[in-house]
Every structure is written in C-alpha cells, then in structure tokens.
Amino acid sequence: MDPINEVHVSEPGLVVVDVAAADDETALAFQQLLAERWATASAQHTTRDVGQPGVWLRCYLDLRQPLDS
Template sequence: MQIDEEHIGEPGLVVLDIIAADEGTVRAVMEGLQHKWATSGVTPLWRVPGEAGVRARVHADIRRPG
C-alpha cells in the first residue's frame, strides 16, 4: 500500500502500520490509539500471503487528543 502525501503533509500527521499475530490484537491497538489521538479509526485488516501476521494501517493526527 502506498502512503498518500496528504497523510503526512505536515508535522503531527503519521501513518502507522500495525502487524500482530491475530486480529484481536490489531483491533485492540487501533481502538487504544483512538483514545489517545484523532485517528482514521478501526480500518480493514489484511494478510500478506506467505508472511506472518495480520495487518492494518491507521492514519493519526497526534496534535489532537482522541
């Protein structure tokens, strides 16, 4: 997946790729991030064939509390 310039176009904007062994862990991390910062929320999960883990990508604005 490609990162769009608008998602990191200024200080305080981040893109976080999360990889964990199971879907529950990835969802728990995304939910926790929502409470700390303004985020894109719980996003779709995916797996990469031949690679371990479940993945998700979250966009966050760490300047704004969740």
C-alpha cells in the same frame, strides 16, 4: 502495504501507523488504544498476505487533536 500518500503526512502532527500483529484481535486492540488518545481514522479490518504469518493494519492519527480521557 501500499505506499504512504503524501497528503497523510503533509503537516507536522499527522502520522501514518502500520501495525503488524499475530492476529486480528491484537491489531485492532492496539488501534483502539491509539483511538482513545488521538483523533484517528481507523481501519475496519486487517489484511493478510498469502503465505505470510500475521496480519497488517494501517491507521492515520492526528496528534494535534488529543482526546480527553
């Protein structure tokens, strides 16, 4: 994964979440659970590392902005 950009964690409540999962469906489902609770900049797809198992995904959350259920 790329290094975390300082602007994404420049204030309390801003979070960068790196997800490693067995498959696309699992990673995207986890991201959806986060997006249902907080303002989230979601990834549209996962990343695979050649020769490595599983997938990666990075999303950004703002815990200062909880969403109503």
